[in-house]
Structures are given as structure tokens and as C-alpha cells.
Amino acid sequence: MDFQDTSELAAFRSNVKIWLEANATKRTDKLHMGMEGDTAFQEAKDWYKKKADDGFACLTWAKEYGGAGLTSLHEVVWTQEVENYKTRDAHFVIGIGNCGPAVMHFASEEAKRKLLPRMASAEDVWCQLFSEPSAGSDVAGLRTRAEPDGDHWVLNGQKIWTSGAQYSDYGVVLTRTDPTISKYRGLTLFMIDMRQSGVEVRPIKQMDGGGHFNEVFFNNAIVPDTYRLGEVGGGWAGALTVLMSERLAISGVQPTGFPQFLDLVKSLELNGQPIADDPLVRDRLATWYSQYAGLQAVNKRMLTAVAKGGIAGAEASLGKLVGAVMNQEIANFACQIFGPAGIVQDTELSPERAHFQQQVLFSPGVRLAGGTDEVMRNILAEQVLGLPQEPRADKGIPFQDIPTGPA
Template identity: 85%
Template sequence: MDFNDTAELAEFRHRVADFLDANAQRRTDNQLRGMEGEQAFLEGKEWYARKAEAGLACLTWPKEYGGAGLTPLHEVIWAQEAENYLTRDAQFVIGIGNCGPAIMHFATEETKRELLPRMASAEDVWCQLFSEPCAGSDVAGLRTRAERRGDEWLVNGQKIWTSGAQYSDYGVVLTRTDPTVSKYRGLTLFMIDMRQQGVEVRPIKQMDGGQHFAEVFFNDAVIPDSYRLGDVGGGWTGALTVLMSERLAISGVQPTGFPQFLDLVKSLELNGRPIAEDPLVRERLATWYSRYAGLQAANKRMITAVAKGGIAGAEASLGKLVGAVMNQEIANFACQLFGQAGIIQDQELSPEQAHFQKTVLFSPGVRLAGGTDEVMRNILAEQVLGLPQEPRADKGMAFQDIPTGPG
């Protein structure tokens, strides 16, 4: 595939660059991190509304649902240009990247026209309610129940690690509606109003000081049947749509830490000499550069597939696995280079505004979110290398008969 822009794409790239110049801050050495918490969330909403107004939000979505009606290649151009700026796109990646496609695929026309434009302009924020205390990698083992009451469903149970739940207006929730069939067949997917009675959100404090995600408790929360996404018992198909979209969405914003590390190597001195002269630093730089370049090549292969109407294949899992590991390794190494300053979290006092210190604390989570390293390896083993499936002891067994511990 020719990766040079066509005339039309070059014009679009100019439009994106102009918008970013006028509306976002350039990512510079002394501005690696932005603000966090509620203030960041509110700024993010403003930023996304401006994007939508300029016709640059949800580029591939149809115009009638608040999108720009453009192609995946336009999306790629946006990502390439936005990489050089501090934007708040990642804040909405779960709603727009994961929940949006499921709604597009399964919701009624009326619901799509009502909810999607508000999602596209970030007027409504969405979260993804899949994981539970006993169901993460094995998400089909979840226990949150939805029981039918006429035209409504009553939901009871608990979710955990729900990113942005405390800021969300709606969520996409996976529930168990029939425990008498196998775990994959008894699930149903819904949209849920997060602001209603019976939905309690308890933010979780992380070791880096942030509150990225939350526990969510449902106590007789009500969902109208019109908010069902797909068939009763067909939730796993809907969940796969969300999870596949998530892999693609994550691969677009997956941090590797390499550009920041390169900047650091160019700028930092140790004992009066540039660290770029240190043989160990040079060796690491070369190793990480080769992985980074490999990821970019895999990414281009994915772009080619998507541009031809295909879907993101195993390259998305590869990018997630390699990028997340590298992100953690780089942050750990950078903090070792800083010596004693490597443990100082204060943005005012630390080199690079404590970017690497904070990454050390958040990067383990990046290796879990959206599928752990081991799960990515299983996907690559089974789907790329064609190795046998791992043993599944509960195959074909009714969910209610699967042996479990207490709780």
C-alpha cells in the first residue's frame, strides 16, 4: 500500500493540523502531563465539543449519528497529527471507541439517532461495565443478574474497574439473564442510565494518587427493554463487538513511552556528560527503537487491512502487548537514571514533571486493561500461530453447575 497522502487526504491533514494548532497545546518537553481528575474531565468535555463543532469527532461514524462520514484513513491521519499535542481524546475512548460500535450495530434506529450524536460531542459520557470481582479475563463468567419484569429488566450485582464510571451518564453493561445454559449463551447486553436510583458508583483510589476507575453496585436498577443491545441470550456476540472495537481503539492510544524516552536521552546529562554517551543507555535506546519501529510496521499493516474494509487482526493484540511492556520498562529505566530523584512524585521538583515516576505507578494497570499480557499471548498463540486452544474445563456446562468458591 502507498502510505503517501492523496490530494484529498493531504488537505484533510492540513485541516487537522490547523485545528490542533488553534485548539490544543503542543506536547513539549516540559509539558508531558496535563491536569488530572474532575477538572481534566470538564476540560475534556469542552475539547471534544469543539472537535464535534469542527466536524472532527467520530470521523468514521455516519453524519446522522453525529460523525463526519469519513474513512478509517482519516482516523489514522488524525491520530498521527494529534500525537504531537496534548489532547483529551483518551478520556472518551471507552465510550466512543468501545460502546459506540455496539450501539451502532445493535440499537434501534430511534435510539441511535437519540444517543449517538450526544456521545459524539461528549455531551453524554459512557463507560463499559464488563469486569467483576470474579470475572475479568474470563468475563463470560460474570454474575450480575438481569431479570425481566414486563417491559423492563431489574439489575442486581457488582462491577469493578469501570473506567470513568464516576463521570458517566450511560454505560454498556453485560449481564447474566439465564444461568441454566452455558456461560456464553446466558448473557445479555444492555445500555444503562448511570444517573438513576439503584446505581452506586464508588471510585477506587490508585497507587499513583489518581481515581481512574470505580466499583459500581446495582441494587434493583431498572433498564427498559428498548435499551437491550441484541437478542436475549445473545450478549456474548455484542460483547465481542465491544471487545474487538476496544482492541482497535486501544491500539490507537497505546502508550509505548519511546518518544518521551528519546526526548529524555537527547536532553539529560549525568555527571556532566550527556546520557546519550552512556553505552547502557545506547543499548536500551537501540532495543526499544527496534521494537517501536516493529510496532509501527505492524500498525501500518493494520491500517492497510482496515483501509481495505477488513478488521483489526492480531496486530492490535501485538501492539497492546509489546507497547504496554515497553512503556513499563522505559519508565522503570528512566527512574533508575534519575537516581534519588527517581522516587520524587512532585511535578514541580522532578525531572520531566514526574512523567516517568507516575508512569512507573500506572503502567502495571496498562498491562491489565483491555486484556492482560497473558490473554494477549493466548490470542496470538491461538489465532496467529494456530496453536491448540487452552483447555476449558467448563465447556458446555450450565453456568449454575460450574463449581465455584464461596462468595
């Protein structure tokens, strides 16, 4: 594929540059902006509202749903240019990148016209409610129940690791509606009002000091049947839409740590010698560069497929798997290079404003979010390489009959 701009894309790129110059702060380093705290969240909402008002939010969404009605290549141009500025785009990757496609595919036209424009402008914030304490990486093993009651459903159960739930107005929640059939067939997907009294959100204090993840408890929470996404029992198809969108969204913002490590290698000296002269550092730099370049090539391949009218496939899982592992390895290696200074988290004292120390604490969670390494490997093995599925002892068994522990 030719990645040179067409005349239309060149004009769009020029408009983006002018707008960013007027509305954002130029980036002086490759470090990511934090997502923690009420101040950061309000700045993110204000930023996204400004984007929406000026036609730069949700570029590929139809205009009637609050988007700009443009193409995926326009989104690529935006991503390339916004990298040069300090922005808070990452705050709404979950809602707009994951929940948005599910609402777009499965909600009624009335619901889409009502809810999507408010999502696109971040007037309403959304979260994804899939993971549960008892299910681990097996999303389909969830136990949150949804029981019909007239024209609505009553939800009871618990979710965990829900990003941004404490700020969310709505969520997309996967529930079990029939335990008498196989675990994949007994699921139903809903939209849910997160502000109702039947929903309790408890932030989880993370080891890096943040509190972005949450536990969410449902105690007779009410969901109108009009908020059902797809057919009763068809929740797994909806979940796959969300999960594929999530892995594509994550692959676009997945930190690899390589640009920051390259800057470190260029600038750091140990015992009066450039660290780039160290054979071990050079070996690691070459290894991680090859992985980073490979991920760039895979992203271009996905963009080519999308530009030709296709969809991004399971290859998006590769960016998540390789990038998340590399990010953790680089952070650990950098802190080893620092020696005793590797435990110093003061942004004024540590190289790269303590980026690597922060990533040592945060990066393990990135390897869990959106699917563990093992889940990603299974997806790539089965859907990309065409290998046989791994044996599943619970296949075809009614969910209620699956053993959960010692008899």
C-alpha cells in the same frame, strides 16, 4: 500500501492543521496530559463539543449519528496531526471507541439516532461495564444478573475497574440472564442509564493518586428491553465487538514510553557524562526502539487492512501487549537511572516533569486494562498464529454447575 496523502487527504490535512492551530495549544514535549479531576473532565467535554460542532469528532461515523461520514484514513490524518498539540481526546476513548461500535451494531435505529449524536459530541459520556471482582480476567465468568420483569429488566450485581464511571451518563453492561446454560451462551448485553438511583459508583483510589477507576453496584437497577443490544443470550457476540474495538482503540493511544525515554537519553547527563554513552543504556535503547518500530509497522498493517475494506483483527492485541510491557519496563529503568532522585515526584524538580515516576505507579494497571498479558497472548496464539485453544475445564458446563471454590 502507499501512505502518501491523496489530493483529498492532503486537503483534509491542511484543514486539520488550520483548525488545530486556531483551537489547540502546540505541544512542546511528548508527555501525555493527565485525565484526573473535574477540571480536566470539563475541559475534555468542552474540547469534544468544539470538535463535533466543527466536524472533526467521530470522523468515520455516519452523519446521521453525529459523525463526519469520512474514512479511516481521514482518522489517521487527524491522529497524526493532533499528536503535535495538547488535547484531551483520551477522555472518551472508552465511550466512543468501545461503546459506540456496540450501539452502532446492535441498537435499534431509533436508539442510534437518539443516543449516538450525543455520544459523538460528549454531551453524554459512556463507560464500559464488564470486569467483576469474582471473574478476574475471565469476562464470561461474570455474575451480575439481569432478570426480566415485563417490558424491562432488573439488574443486581457489581462491576469493578470501570474507567470514568463517576462521570458517565450511560454505560454498556454485560450481564448473566441464564445460569442454566454454558457461561458464554447465558450472557446478554444492555445499555444502561447510569444516573438512576439503582446505580452506585464508588471511585477507587489508585496508588498514583488518581481515581479514574471505579466500583459500580447495581441494586434493582432498571433497564428497558428497548435498551437491549442484540438477542437475549447473544451477549458474548456483542462483548467481542466491544473488546475488539477496545483493543484497537487502546492500540492507537497505548503509551509505550519510548518517545519520552529517547528524549531523556538525549538530554540527561550522569557524573558529567552523556547517559547515551553508557553501554547498558544503549543496549536498552536499541531493544526498545526495535519493539517501538515493530509496533509502528503493525499499526500500518492494520490501517492497510481497514483502508482496503477489511477490519482490524486480533493483531490489535499486539500493540496492547508489547506497548504496555515496554511502558512499564522503561519507567522502572528510567527511575533506576535517576538513583535516589527516582523517588522524587515533584514535576518541577524531576526530569521530564516526573513522567517516569508517575508511570511506575500507573503502568501496572495499563497491563490489566483491556485484558491481561496472558489474555493477550492467548488471543494472539489462537487467532493470529492458529495454535490450538488451551484446555478449558468449564467448556459446555452450565454456569451454575461450575465449581467456585472448595466443596
